Amino acid sequence: AIFLNLSQDHLDRYGGMTEYKKAKLRIFENQKDSDCAVLDYDDSAIRKLSESIKSRVFYFSVNQKVKGSYLSGEKLFVDFGNGAEEVCRKKDINLRGTHNLKNVLAAALAAKLINREINVVAPLKNFLGLRHRFEFITEKEGVSFIDDSKSTTVDSTLKALESFRGGRVVLIAGGRDKGSDYSLLLNQIKKIKYFILIGEASEKIRMAVSGLDIPIEEALTIREAVLLSKKAARKGDSVLLSPMCSSFDMFKNYRERGEVFRKAVFDVSSICKN
Numbered sequence: 001a002i003f004l005n006l007s008q009d010h011l012d013r014y015g016g017m018t019e020y021k022k023a024k025l026r027i028f029e030n031q032k033d034s035d036c037a038v039l040d041y042d043d044s045a046i047r048k049l050s051e052s053i054k055s056r057v058f059y060f061s062v063n064q065k066v067k068g069s070y071l072s073g074e075k076l077f078v079d080f081g082n083g084a085e086e087v088c089r090k091k092d093i094n095l096r097g098t099h100n101l102k103n104v105l106a107a108a109l110a111a112k113l114i115n116r117e118i119n120v121v122a123p124l125k126n127f128l129g130l131r132h133r134f135e136f137i138t139e140k141e142g143v144s145f146i147d148d149s150k151s152t153t154v155d156s157t158l159k160a161l162e163s164f165r166g167g168r169v170v171l172i173a174g175g176r177d178k179g180s181d182y183s184l185l186l187n188q189i190k191k192i193k194y195f196i197l198i199g200e201a202s203e204k205i206r207m208a209v210s211g212l213d214i215p216i217e218e219a220l221t222i223r224e225a226v227l228l229s230k231k232a233a234r235k236g237d238s239v240l241l242s243p244m245c246s247s248f249d250m251f252k253n254y255r256e257r258g259e260v261f262r263k264a265v266f267d268v269s270s271i272c273k274n
Contacts, residue, residue, distance in 0.1 A: 001027045002038040007155030011179030031055040036113050041066045060105035069109035078112045088121045094128050097163030132258035142235030145265045148242035149258030154184045157242040161188035167236040168193035170229045175245030177201040182208035194232040196225045200249045226264040
C-alpha cells in the first residue's frame with residue numbers, strides 16, 4: 001500500500017481534514033505483518049503514520065538515504081538494508097517536477113518490493129506522463145500551453161507551479177469548489193503573472209488572491225479563457241490550465257475539460273494566425 005501525500009481534497013464531502021485523513025488511512029486497514037507500506041519520508045506528518053501501521057514500512061525520499069528508495073546526487077537508489085542498488089539516473093525520467101520524482105521513487109520501490117529482479121529503467125525512460133496531468137500541448141510564439149486539467153486540488157496546482165523553472169505563468173483555474181483553501185496559492189504566487197478564472201469557484205478564488213497586484217479576469221468558457229491568456233502571455237511564459245476544482249459545473253469530467261482546452265488552444269492559435 002502506497003501513501004503518497006495528504007492535502008486538502010473532497011472537503012465538500014468530509015467534515016474536515018481529520019475525517020478525510022481517517023478515510024485515506026483505511027488503505028492500511030487490512031494489511032498483515034508480512035505486507036508492505038510505502039510512505040513519504042520527507043513529509044513529517046506522513047512519516048509519523050508508521051507508528052500506527054502494523055505492516056513493514058519502507059520510505060521514499062528526495063532529501064536523504066532511507067530504507068526504501070531515495071535520490072542521491074543525480075541517481076535514484078533502492079536499499080532494503082543489504083546494500084544500495086542504482087535504479088536509474090535522474091536524466092532518464094521524462095517527467096518534470098519534484099512531485100513526479102517522488103512518484104517515480106514510490107513506483108520503483110513498490111515494483112522492487114514485489115520483484116527484486118525487475119528492471120524499471122526501460123519503463124521509466126518510455127513513460128511520458130498521463131493525459132491531462134501537466135501535459136505539454138504546444139508552443140505558439142514562444143508561449144507554452146499546458147493541460148493540467150487533472151489537477152482538482154490546490155496542492156496539485158502548487159506542484160505544477162513548482163515545476164516551472166523559467167518564465168511566468170498565466171493560470172486558468174476554477175470549476176466546482178471542493179471546500180479548498182485557495183490562499184495556499186500564495187506559496188507559489190511569484191510564478192503567477194495573470195489569473196483567468198472560470199466556473200462556480202471564480203469568486204471564492206478571486207477573494208483568496210485579491211490585493212496581490214496580479215491581474216484577474218473571469219471567462220464564461222474555456223475558449224474565452226484561452227483567448228484572454230493569449231493576450232496576457234509573452235514569449236517565455238506558459239499558459240497553464242490547472243483548475244484546483246472539479247469539472248462538474250461545466251463538463252462531464254476533467255478529461256472533457258482538458259480536451260476542450262486542447263481544442264481551444266489550436267482553434268485560437270489558428271484564428272490569431274489568420
